[in-house]
Amino acid sequence: MAAIEERVARFKTDLDRLKSEVGKVIVGQPEVVESVIIGLVVGGHILLEGVPGLGKTSLVRALASAVKLRFSRIQFTPDLMPADVIGTTMIVNDDRGGKRFEFQKGPIFANILLADEINRATPKTQSAMLEAMQERSVTVGKETHSLERPFFVLATQNPLEMEGTYPLPEAQLDRFLFKLIVGYPSSEALHAILDRTTNRSEPEISPVMTGDDIETMRQLALEVPIAHHVQDYAVRLTEATHPTHPAAPAVTKKYVRFGASPRGAQSLVLAAKVRAIMDGRFNVSIADLKSVALPALRHRTILNFEGEADGVTNDHVLSQILSSVKEGK
Amino acid sequence: MNPTPNIDQHAQKDVAAGDAAAIEAAIARLNHRVRSQRAVTWLLRSAVVGGLTLAIAAVLHATWLIDPGLWPTLLIAAGGLCGLAVLLAAAWPIDPLDSARRLDAASELHDRLGTAYSLLKDARQRTDFELAQIRDAVARTRDARPERAAPWRFPREALTVFVVIGGAWGLTWLRLPAPVQQSNALRPLFLGEGPAGLQNELVPTTLPVDPVVETQLPPEKQEEVAAAIEEAKERIEALKENVAGDSEAIEVVSQLESLLKDLELERVSDQEASKKLAELDDQLEKMDASPEQQLSNDATAEALEEVGQKLEEVLEKTKLDDEKMKQALEEVAKDLQEKKYEIAEEKLKELMEMFQKLDKKDQERLAKMFENLAKQFQSPLQSQLDKMKKERDRLAKKNEENGGGSKKEKDRLNKMDRNIDQLSRKQDQDPSAQKKRNLDDLSRDMKKLADQLRRQKDEEQQKQAGQDGPEPEKKRPDQSSPEELAKKLKQMKKQMARQRMQQKAKMGAADMKELMKKRRSGEGEGEEEGKRELERLARGEKGGKPKQPGREGSEWQRSKDKLEQEWKSMSPSGDAGASKTAMTNGPETDLQAKLEDDFVAGQKGKGESFRQVLKGAASRGTGVGGYGEVHIDYSMRASRQMRDEEVPPGYQEYVEEYFRLIRER
Numbered sequence: 001m002a003a004i005e006e007r008v009a010r011f012k013t014d015l016d017r018l019k020s021e022v023g024k025v026i027v028g029q030p031e032v033v034e035s036v037i038i039g040l041v042v043g044g045h046i047l048l049e050g051v052p053g054l055g056k057t058s059l060v061r062a063l064a065s066a067v068k069l070r071f072s073r074i075q076f077t078p079d080l081m082p083a084d085v086i087g088t089t090m091i092v093n094d095d096r097g098g099k100r101f102e103f104q105k106g107p108i109f110a111n112i113l114l115a116d117e118i119n120r121a122t123p124k125t126q127s128a129m130l131e132a133m134q135e136r137s138v139t140v141g142k143e144t145h146s147l148e149r150p151f152f153v154l155a156t157q158n159p160l161e162m163e164g165t166y167p168l169p170e171a172q173l174d175r176f177l178f179k180l181i182v183g184y185p186s187s188e189a190l191h192a193i194l195d196r197t198t199n200r201s202e203p204e205i206s207p208v209m210t211g212d213d214i215e216t217m218r219q220l221a222l223e224v225p226i227a228h229h230v231q232d233y234a235v236r237l238t239e240a241t242h243p244t245h246p247a248a249p250a251v252t253k254k255y256v257r258f259g260a261s262p263r264g265a266q267s268l269v270l271a272a273k274v275r276a277i278m279d280g281r282f283n284v285s286i287a288d289l290k291s292v293a294l295p296a297l298r299h300r301t302i303l304n305f306e307g308e309a310d311g312v313t314n315d316h317v318l319s320q321i322l323s324s325v326k327e328g329k
Numbered sequence: 330m331n332p333t334p335n336i337d338q339h340a341q342k343d344v345a346a347g348d349a350a351a352i353e354a355a356i357a358r359l360n361h362r363v364r365s366q367r368a369v370t371w372l373l374r375s376a377v378v379g380g381l382t383l384a385i386a387a388v389l390h391a392t393w394l395i396d397p398g399l400w401p402t403l404l405i406a407a408g409g410l411c412g413l414a415v416l417l418a419a420a421w422p423i424d425p426l427d428s429a430r431r432l433d434a435a436s437e438l439h440d441r442l443g444t445a446y447s448l449l450k451d452a453r454q455r456t457d458f459e460l461a462q463i464r465d466a467v468a469r470t471r472d473a474r475p476e477r478a479a480p481w482r483f484p485r486e487a488l489t490v491f492v493v494i495g496g497a498w499g500l501t502w503l504r505l506p507a508p509v510q511q512s513n514a515l516r517p518l519f520l521g522e523g524p525a526g527l528q529n530e531l532v533p534t535t536l537p538v539d540p541v542v543e544t545q546l547p548p549e550k551q552e553e554v555a556a557a558i559e560e561a562k563e564r565i566e567a568l569k570e571n572v573a574g575d576s577e578a579i580e581v582v583s584q585l586e587s588l589l590k591d592l593e594l595e596r597v598s599d600q601e602a603s604k605k606l607a608e609l610d611d612q613l614e615k616m617d618a619s620p621e622q623q624l625s626n627d628a629t630a631e632a633l634e635e636v637g638q639k640l641e642e643v644l645e646k647t648k649l650d651d652e653k654m655k656q657a658l659e660e661v662a663k664d665l666q667e668k669k670y671e672i673a674e675e676k677l678k679e680l681m682e683m684f685q686k687l688d689k690k691d692q693e694r695l696a697k698m699f700e701n702l703a704k705q706f707q708s709p710l711q712s713q714l715d716k717m718k719k720e721r722d723r724l725a726k727k728n729e730e731n732g733g734g735s736k737k738e739k740d741r742l743n744k745m746d747r748n749i750d751q752l753s754r755k756q757d758q759d760p761s762a763q764k765k766r767n768l769d770d771l772s773r774d775m776k777k778l779a780d781q782l783r784r785q786k787d788e789e790q791q792k793q794a795g796q797d798g799p800e801p802e803k804k805r806p807d808q809s810s811p812e813e814l815a816k817k818l819k820q821m822k823k824q825m826a827r828q829r830m831q832q833k834a835k836m837g838a839a840d841m842k843e844l845m846k847k848r849r850s851g852e853g854e855g856e857e858e859g860k861r862e863l864e865r866l867a868r869g870e871k872g873g874k875p876k877q878p879g880r881e882g883s884e885w886q887r888s889k890d891k892l893e894q895e896w897k898s899m900s901p902s903g904d905a906g907a908s909k910t911a912m913t914n915g916p917e918t919d920l921q922a923k924l925e926d927d928f929v930a931g932q933k934g935k936g937e938s939f940r941q942v943l944k945g946a947a948s949r950g951t952g953v954g955g956y957g958e959v960h961i962d963y964s965m966r967a968s969r970q971m972r973d974e975e976v977p978p979g980y981q982e983y984v985e986e987y988f989r990l991i992r993e994r
Contacts, residue, residue, distance in 0.1 A: 004461040223458040227444035229426065276439075282462035285439035328430055 004282075011217050011277050015041070017208040021066035024203040026059045027196065028189020032180050035295050036063060036154070038274045040112075041217050044177020044267060045133055045153040047118075047168075047299060054182045055193075056156045060114040067214065068207030069111035069150070076121035078164060082128035086138050087145075103140055108132050111148055111211060115155035119165045126172060129153070133175045150214050170258070170302060177267050178292075179299035181315075217277075224273040226284040231269065233286050233327060237293060238265040240321045241301050249324035255307030255317050260300040267296040286327050294318055348467045349449050352429075352442060359428045359475040366479055368418035373486035375414035379407030380493035387500030396601075428478075435478035441466040442473065561589055581612055638666060714752050721745045957993040964988040 015037060022033050032048070036059060039046040048056045057073070064071030074085055087106030091099050107113065108129070118126065132138050133153055138145045155176070157168070173179070185193060196203060239245045241259030243252050252259070272288035279288075298314040307317070386403050389395040429442040445466030448459050455463075565586045569579070588605050661676045724742055728734030734742070967988060971981045 004457045008461070223456060225444060225448060225456070225459045225462055227440060227447040229430065229443060229447065230440055279439070281439055281441070282458060282465045283440060283444035285433075285441075285444075287439055327434070328427065 007220055008277055008280065008282065011220055012280050014209050014213060014217070015278050018063075018066055021205050021208055022059065022062045024205055025062035025196075026055050027192040028185030029055065029059070029182060032182055033059065034275075034278070035178050035180050035271075035292075036060075038271050038278070038292070039177045040067070040150070040152055041214060041221055041274045042177060042267075042270045043150055043152070043218055044270070045155070045175060047173070047176040047179040048154060048156045048182055049159055049179060050156070050182030051160055052158060054184065056154075056182055057114060057116060060112065060154045062205055063154075064112040065205040066208055067112070068210050069152075070148070071112045071114070072107040072110035073114040073116060074107050075116045076118050076125070078120055078122060078166075080121045080125050082125050085125060085128050086132070086140060089140060103143065103145065105145070106138075108138060109145070109147060111150055111152060113151070113153045115153055117158055118155040119157040119167055121166065123166055123169065126166065126168060130172055130175065133172075148211075150211050150218075173299045174261060174263055176299060177271065178295035180295055181298075217274075221270070221274045221277055224276050224282065224284055226269060226273065229328070230284050230286055230289065233325070234265055234268045234272070234289050237289065237321065237325050238262075238268070238297075240325050241297060241318075243304075249321055251317055251320040251324075255303050255310070255312050256301055257304035257307075258302040260297045264297055264300040268292060271296055290322060293322055348463055351467045351470050352445055352449060352463075353425070355432060355442060355470040355473045355475075356425045356428045356446065358473075359432055359478050360423050360425070362475050362479045363423055363428065364419050364421075366481065367421065368415045370484055370486065371414040371418040372411055373484050373490050375411045376407075376490045377486060377493050379410050380490060380497050383407055384493060384497035384500055387497050387503070391500060391503040431478040432473045432475065436472050436474045438466075438469055438472060441469050558589065558592065562586075565589060577612075581609055584609060638662070714749065717745065717749050717752065721749060960988070960991070960993055964992075 018037055019030075019033055022037075023030075026033055036046055038044075040063065048059070050056055060073075061071065074080070083106065085106050085108050087104050087109065089101045089103050092102045094100050115129065118129075132147060132151070136147045136149070136151045138147065157165075236247065238260045240248055241252060241256060241264075242248055243256045243259065245252075245259075248256075248259075268289055269284065271292040272284045275288045275292060276282070276284045294315060297318055301314050301317060303312060303314060303317065383403060386395060386399065390397060390400070426443060426446055429446045430440070432438065433440045433442050441462070445463045448455060448463055565582060569582050569586075584605075588602060588609075592602055657676055657679055660672075664672045664676060721742065724738065724745065728738055728742065731738075733739075964985075967984055968981075971984060976984075
């Protein structure tokens, strides 16, 4: 019986250590770090959006270093081909002097993949990521290659310089667990960043957990119970993003074209479970759902023309929805 | 109150003992708190509703729309409502899961209790993680804060309760004057004329209430109505004297008195009063059924009847040589007994003529007869009263001669006055007071008549015996026997005539009632007449006429004129008590508009000035005339003036347009 409490406690301790290690490099973005870790534990992919220089790549690198996982990075450009991501079959000389075809794995074959500026790649290349992200396997020719677990994609995109970019299609966006907005650090955080990065000493990140540990943590997180009334809140929150739903608030009906899919509700609950354990609890609370609602739903709520024209953001609409959905029936 | 177990005990095999109880106990604490708060809130809300009900009832009570006897029922209903509200609040179920969630939210338990409660209610096999969650929730129950989940706060309804109940209490002190209906119902009590008798006063009281007057009476008349009620009380007192001896009438008057008292003390509603008056109406209608019988109850009629009997008895013992006189007196006595007042009146006229022809012996006998008759009617109480009055007059005269008298004598005089008053009141309180008063009056008259007859006889004897003697004393005017006797008989005749008038009035009462009913149904000008009636009452006028219809030349007026003519015909003078019915406000205003053109010679300038004289108010619009004739004149004059003064053409156009617009069509 006590094993559960111990496992939860160890879970919390490990994640605290992981946050601490990542925090050596990334300063002033605790929510982003926590959300990235949640995504790592749940096995969901993260889309990071922010202007250049905010530490998105550093975050991913630090995380990969702290978890002791294989890390790879792909800089997406318009001329990047799918084979550049997935890999390609090449003619190689064998030991007997003959030649044969051999699949050369691309950078996608890693545990943590940094897809930098993913929106600069063509849709063809972006779609090559779809199967890998969802099925965690890559098919080349007649062969399907499974990706190693855990497989965790961290994609970044720059909201500026939209010329010559290819916005991610909704289907691909839905495959991300969270979309995180990386904002500017505060003054104190900026001081800390400068202090750490402008001298000779560089922070050293030591690995605190392995891929197996993360897999164990994922299994434990799936066991966290969620009461019916709490789950009902997640359902109502999801439904409230549907403009055609009777319970949808006015803001949804006015500005939302498409709401969150069931995958969005799954993301909500899974992320809330991990967050509950990170908080040392054995149950999911409504507060957990609320805290993960924005990153889990903002890229799944598609605004209509009126919303775009009025300059309304997804976060604004979701905030209104969160305030309109009652905790109790 | 112990909470009802919500968690299936069979589903708790894997849960440590006491864990479920701990969860439920935490929830129950909050439930107690919520129930008590809800009871207070519902109590206050029901108090608001009850208070509003009482306030409405108070307003209705103040405006005489509900019976005061409903107050206990209303108070019990309001109290019952409050009690029911408290019971419902205490018994109304509370969802334990809601309570658990409130505790979680208020105590920052992050849905621990709610989740644990849900898991405990679930009958399926729980996982280790779920059991761990329950244990965690039980451990955190000590952090549950019911006082945060359901904090006590000052109920907002309390202020409303204070205002509403205070208002209702204040309204109970408000008591508007009684509605006009009561005064209307009693108004006929004022319409009777003092000595006219019972029926003349009571008949109008049975008339139905006039709803037109009732509903349209202005509020400022309320005080007048209250004064009218006071006056009604006085009239009932007077009525009680007049109905002496008639037990049925006394009963009716006493019921009227009781009803008036109830109305004054607001112990009966308008409806009850109207109902009671209707009952009295029925009784009086029964009494009206036989006017002859009714008249026999009258004190005066009884007195006259008794006079007739006594006169007959005395005539038997008196030897009158003049057989014709004796026969006439016997016939008068007989007619008086048989209530043939008109015939008796004629016989008395004959008696007056015959008296001149009586011989001295018969005159003496007649005087003795009247003296004996007077003695028979003299009541001991009246004798004593007369004696005391004589003594008092003597003492007063003595004091005047002595320059006011001593203090002792003044006190004695005052004491005698008081005794006379007491004796008079005692006499008035006698049930047959009216009858006795009539008999006393008759007794005095007859005694005087006997004295005069004797005096006349003595004077004639002196005249014959002493032709050479001193010149006889000059006869005083009141000692002229034939005239005096005629006067006395005339009084008797008047009294009978009054009886006859009363009888006529009673017979016309039914017609008047019918007329009043018609007026109530809208034939008369109810409102204005009601106001005039009240104003008359307020002025203290006690004209004996019942409610009149508001229209001249109506049936009532004809009936009234007929009665007046009859009264005049019965009255010897022919004009006593005759009312003047001529209009005093001048002729009716002529609403036909008339115009009369006229020309006034001008003192300066050329020719005459035109003027029009309005001869009357137009019934509609304004009386106009000659407009078409003067319009063209003025229009041309304006055009000429504009040309002379070089008015710009653009402005001229406006003026000409104006005259075109006001042109006669």
